[in-house]
Amino acid sequence: MSLNHHGATALSPPARLPDDLESTQDKIRSVGLRATPARLATLLLVQQRSSPLTHAEAAQALAAKGIDKATVFRNLNDLTEAGLLRRSELGDHVWRFEATGGHTGSEDNHPHFICIDCGSVTCLNDLQLTAGSKRESEGVGQVTEILLRGHCNNCHEPSC
Amino acid sequence: MSLNHHGATALSPPARLPDDLESTQDKIRSVGLRATPARLATLLLVQQRSSPLTHAEAAQALAAKGIDKATVFRNLNDLTEAGLLRRSELGDHVWRFEATGGHTGSEDNHPHFICIDCGSVTCLNDLQLTAGSKRESEGVGQVTEILLRGHCNNCHEPSC
DNA sequence: AACCCACTTGCAAGTGAGTTGCAATAACTT
DNA sequence: AAGTTATTGCAACTCACTTGCAAGTGGGTT
Numbered sequence: 001m002s003l004n005h006h007g008a009t010a011l012s013p014p015a016r017l018p019d020d021l022e023s024t025q026d027k028i029r030s031v032g033l034r035a036t037p038a039r040l041a042t043l044l045l046v047q048q049r050s051s052p053l054t055h056a057e058a059a060q061a062l063a064a065k066g067i068d069k070a071t072v073f074r075n076l077n078d079l080t081e082a083g084l085l086r087r088s089e090l091g092d093h094v095w096r097f098e099a100t101g102g103h104t105g106s107e108d109n110h111p112h113f114i115c116i117d118c119g120s121v122t123c124l125n126d127l128q129l130t131a132g133s134k135r136e137s138e139g140v141g142q143v144t145e146i147l148l149r150g151h152c153n154n155c156h157e158p159s160c
Numbered sequence: 161m162s163l164n165h166h167g168a169t170a171l172s173p174p175a176r177l178p179d180d181l182e183s184t185q186d187k188i189r190s191v192g193l194r195a196t197p198a199r200l201a202t203l204l205l206v207q208q209r210s211s212p213l214t215h216a217e218a219a220q221a222l223a224a225k226g227i228d229k230a231t232v233f234r235n236l237n238d239l240t241e242a243g244l245l246r247r248s249e250l251g252d253h254v255w256r257f258e259a260t261g262g263h264t265g266s267e268d269n270h271p272h273f274i275c276i277d278c279g280s281v282t283c284l285n286d287l288q289l290t291a292g293s294k295r296e297s298e299g300v301g302q303v304t305e306i307l308l309r310g311h312c313n314n315c316h317e318p319s320c
Numbered sequence: 321a322a323c324c325c326a327c328t329t330g331c332a333a334g335t336g337a338g339t340t341g342c343a344a345t346a347a348c349t350t
Numbered sequence: 351a352a353g354t355t356a357t358t359g360c361a362a363c364t365c366a367c368t369t370g371c372a373a374g375t376g377g378g379t380t
Contacts, residue, residue, distance in 0.1 A: 034327060034376050055366075068330045073367065075328090091249045093337085094366075113300045122300045126293065133287040140273045140282045141312035147251070152301035194347050194356060215338075228359050233338065235357090253366090254337075 031082035038067045042075040043099070046085060052096035052119040091116050091149065111145075115152035122152070191242035198227045202235040203259070206245055211281045212256035212272070250274040250281060250307060258283075269305065275312035284308070 024043055025035040033039060041062055046053055055076060059069035076097050079085040085097045096119050111127040114120070127146065129137065137143050184203055185195040193199060201222055206213055215236060219229035236257050239245040245257045250272060260268055271284040287306065289297065297303050 029377095036328060036376070038329070066330095070331080070368075071329055078328095089249060089251045089253065093249065093253055093255075095253075113297060113303070115301060116304070124293075124296060124300065126296055128290045128293050130288045130290050133284075133289075136284060136286055137273060137308055139313075140284070141275060141310045141315070143273070143308045143310040144276070145309040147307040147309065148297055148303045149305040149307065150301045150303040153299075155301070189348095196347070196357065198358070216336095226359095230339075230360080231358055238357095 027084055028079075031084060033078060033082060037065075038062070038071050039075050039079070041065055041067065042072055043079055043084060046076075046079075046097050047099040049098075052088060052098040052121065054094050054096050056094070058097065086121065088112075088114055088119070088121060090114060090119050111148065113148045113150065113152070115155055116149050117151055117155035120152055120154070124148070187244055188239075191244060193238060193242060197225075198222070198231050199235050199239070201225055201227065202232055203239055203244060206236075206239075206257050207259040209258070211283055212248060212250075212258040214254045214256050216254070218257065248272070248305070251309065252279060254279075256281060271306035271308065273308045273310065273312070275315055276309050277311055277315035280312055280314070282312070 021040070021044070024047065025040060028035045028039055028043060042058060045058060045061055055069075055073055058076060059067075059072045062072050063069065076085065076087075076095075080087045080097065084100060086100050087095050087097055089095060098119075098121060111124040113122040113124055115122075124146075127148075129146075181200070181204070184207065185200060188195045188199055188203060202218065205218060205221055215229075215233055218236060219227075219232045222232050223229070236245065236247070236255075240247045240257065244260060246260050246269070247255050247257055250256060251274065271287040273282040273284055274280070287308075289306075
């Protein structure tokens with residue numbers, strides 16, 4: 001009804017936001033999961049947040065829509081496994097979830113920096129170990145992930 | 161008694177092992193805690209290990225001596241608060257404890273490798289980033305911890 | 321358009337790490 | 351040696367998360 005109220009709509013596709021409803025449904029389907037209301041609401045919620053969300057926060061927010069916490073948690077895990085979310089641990093024994101670009105995790109495997117204050121995750125594409133350190137770590141095992149923890153510049157400010 | 165059995169000892173102090181019983185008692189007392197058997201056993205245990213110990217592992221090991229898990233946990237936390245231990249979270253929702261030099265916390269902080277298969281943790285004392293990588297990471301924030309994840313050599317073997 | 325069935329959900333009960341209250345006990349002080 | 355106060359053991363508890371299962375539903379199939 002209100003779709004064409006400006007008279008100039010039919011041509012230009014709406015600039016699809018990454019958290020657009022349809023594209024989000026597509027994302028879910030593209031990884032082989034069903035786009036159920038609960039799943040959709042969960043992914044949209046995480047996508048809309050600029051910083052990682054805990055299970056409790058998500059469950060609380062979605063409880064208003066009548067979604068059970070077990071469902072929220074299962075979906076958070078399913079979406080993580082499918083590569084649409086990333087799960088991280090900030091050192092306080094609570095998992096936090098954050099939307100990824102949407103590609104499946106393993107290929108773009110780069111080091112991350114995670115702020116132990118605000119939980120924000122930064123990708124560090126060019127980060128490398130010294131040759132000697134690589135050797136040392138390879139002596140221990142096959143490294144699949146490098147994670148740095150600390151205080152990000154936003155949280156590190158004296159004012160913060 | 162046996163102090164002078166070499167005839168040339170009075171001058172040089174005995175090379176006190178870091179996990180020596182008496183020096184451990186002293187350490188505990190020096191931070192204002194009572195050197196109880198449970199506390200002593202706990203600190204000795206952690207000191208003797210070369211890699212961080214989980215609460216569960218410590219509790220299990222000390223249960224043999226009749227020490228309750230709540231006591232173990234309280235002591236682990238007390239000793240951590242006092243700066244004799246460091247508590248870290250390697251991403252698997254389990255606290256791990258390791259002995260510090262004895263000074264309060266932050267100085268002897270080294271990277272860890274954690275096996276995502278068996279959970280074993282290895283300390284990587286000499287691990288370093290390349291100069292450029294250090295710069296990159298410092299542009300993002302102040303790094304307080306470096307963590308590598310992967311498959312340790314035990315788990316990586318085809319046979320395992 | 322209706323059908324079907326594997327995938328999902330809600331509920332409730334379970335798990336496991338870690339914590340706490342409290343009375344009994346033991347370390348250090350004087 | 352006695353007193354004071356930290357510490358312990360036990361058991362019950364919290365909190366974050368998980369699981370079992372019967373009922374419900376998405377979405378491909380007919």
